[in-house]
Amino acid sequence: MPIHWCLESRLRILLFGSLGEQIGREIDADLPAEGCSVASLRMLLAERDPAFAPLARASARACVDQAIVREDYVIRPGQEVAFVPPLSGG
């Protein structure tokens, strides 16, 4: 279905701290062209690979364009997305 890849957008997701160590520093996901909420992205990822389960936990906060966002935030193609564990501070 060539239409399929045309309506989706490749999203690069950055992971830090213990998440980066457990899962990898970066993972990719397909984002629907109309975007998707943080809550949906977590579920999509957890369903795709059991190794991504830590990303579904509330302690992993989502950042979009380097700012922490809420669960109902809708991620659009082209944005920088990251999941971060609780900050340990300086």
Next chain:
Amino acid sequence: MPIHWCLESRLRILLFGSLGEQIGREIDADLPAEGCSVASLRMLLAERDPAFAPLARASARACVDQAIVREDYVIRPGQEVAFVPPLSGG
């Protein structure tokens, strides 16, 4: 009266801060062999020279052997005596 100088002791008095500037860094006084109180020393000095009047003021604190002492402290020959203005701090 040769007996006189024999019963007295030469006392060197150090002056600091504004007192040192106004009067001089060091003055000498004759101390009776049996010692004398800080209060008496102030009076002796003020009577001797009008320039020593600031030493009679309460704001000029007396130090003996580098510690601030009270008015009734009896200074003995051989001790280090100083008058100091209020500390300005560091």
Next chain:
Amino acid sequence: MAEVRLEPGPLEPDRALREFLDGANGEGAVVSFVGIARPASRDGVAVTGLYLDHYPGMTEASLATIAADSEARFGGTRAMVVHRYGQVNAGEAIVFVAAASKHRRSAFEAADYMMDRLKTEAAFWKREHRIDGAAWIEPTEQDRADTQRWSEACPE
């Protein structure tokens, strides 16, 4: 304007202090804080060092926000934050914070304020290398309580 920097290599607090003092602007008081990687964990296990993971861009922004807030909160204060990232050995400096002000009270408060906020809000993830294994660290309840101190009415 606050000076904020991430350092990959050794952080030399004396050089940072020299640099901060060279930027003096007639202030009478400079307070600095140096945080050093401790050779033991909170529960007393020997620690050889730690790894500070950071999020390039977001981490610098978190430091800049804290420094700027400190300058705004303690009027007339100038602030500096230098922070290590990556591998830090026990005994090495992790963070240098400095505040300059006309009077000592505001310089002390500005440095104290920055450290309290850095301890909970700086975007770092810390892995402690204990002799019995590595562990990721989170802020303590005490760190959160320290930050909370500043949430009440403005001082002075």
Next chain:
Amino acid sequence: MAEVRLEPGPLEPDRALREFLDGANGEGAVVSFVGIARPASRDGVAVTGLYLDHYPGMTEASLATIAADSEARFGGTRAMVVHRYGQVNAGEAIVFVAAASKHRRSAFEAADYMMDRLKTEAAFWKREHRIDGAAWIEPTEQDRADTQRWSEACPE
């Protein structure tokens, strides 16, 4: 054991900090304070510098007492005081104080405590060289109130 020193010449705060850090003993927190001769008097008149008269022996003892009291009051704290005497030009450092401790709260409090006491109890007499003449200075009411802060029950 606290390190206390009088300096006749320029005081270089960065070198003093380096020296203090070199004496590190596993502490995680070092707070330093640098006091700088201000270019203006309290009432805004330009000042070219000041002269710090001191009483050799008594002045060192006054600094040593303050540093030792700080180490005793904030347990596990290491302290250092370096103080200028004689002629100090505006913009030059007059005093460097440092406190090292396991935790940042006690390092901040120890440095703050030493400065408050130095401002009223250090045995110096300060003559300010204003462009309109020289004047001997005494501690302000604020300095006395700051020292008074520590007279209540012991902290922590």
